[in-house]
Amino acid sequence: xSPENVEMTRRAYEAFxxxxxxxxxxxxxxxxxxxxxxxxxxAGGVYRGPEGWRDFTGWxxxxxxxxxxxxxxxIEAGDQVLAVVTLRGRGKQSGIEASWDVWxxxxxxxxxxxxxxxxxxxxxALEAAGLRDG
Numbered sequence: 001x002s003p004e005n006v007e008m009t010r011r012a013y014e015a016f017x018x019x020x021x022x023x024x025x026x027x028x029x030x031x032x033x034x035x036x037x038x039x040x041x042x043a044g045g046v047y048r049g050p051e052g053w054r055d056f057t058g059w060x061x062x063x064x065x066x067x068x069x070x071x072x073x074x075i076e077a078g079d080q081v082l083a084v085v086t087l088r089g090r091g092k093q094s095g096i097e098a099s100w101d102v103w104x105x106x107x108x109x110x111x112x113x114x115x116x117x118x119x120x121x122x123x124x125a126l127e128a129a130g131l132r133d134g
Contacts, residue, residue: 002076003076004111005076005079005080005081005106005108006074006076006081008027008081008108008111008113009074009081009083009106010071010074011023011027012024012027012113013069013071013083013085016057016067016068016069017068017069019061021054021057024053024057025050025053025054027111027112027113028049028050028053028112028113029109029110029112029113029114030049030050031048031049031114032048032049032050032052032053032112032113032114032115032116033046033047033048033049033052033114033115033116034046034047034048034052034053034056034115034116034117034118035116035117035118036056036118037100037102037118037119037120039100039102039120043056043059043060060089062092063089063091063092063093064089064090064091064092064098065089065090065091065092066089066090067087067088067089068087068088068089069085069086069087069088070085070086070088071083071084071085072084072085072086075129075131077105077129077130077131078130079107079108079109080105080106080107080108080129080130081105081106081108082103082104082105082106082125082126082129082131083103083104083105083106084101084103084122085101085102085103085104086099086100086101086102087099087100087102101120102118102119102120103118103119103120103121103122103124103125104116104117104118104119105117105119105125105128105129
């Protein structure tokens with residue numbers, strides 16, 4: 001609905017990459033909910049509230065050295081932003097650099113993230129965002 005939602009999404013990813021979780025959480029509603037893709041072993045399910053997001057990102061930081069998100073595209077879709085990203089990190093135990101292409105669909109209401117959902121495929125994400133016929 002506004003370019004502000006896209007910019008807020010960009011700021012959130014930048015805060016994540018800096019390890020500044022507090023700045024990222026500043027734009028999360030108290031009833032925020034995030035549904036993972038389930039493709040990263042050990043990190044599946046639904047995380048609720050800013051504390052749930054803190055748990056999810058804490059898990060990532062415990063498992064991976066310097067996890068980061070590379071933004072490929074941010075697409076405005078009404079009150080949603082579809083983010084095409086690559087999540088990268090080096091496994092702390094394995095030492096192997098891992099990466100996952102992910103599509104995140106973020107829903108914004110009253111200037112706060114209220115919902116996030118991860119997708120493993122672009123077609124499904126585009127359909128969920130209402131950007132293609134299903």
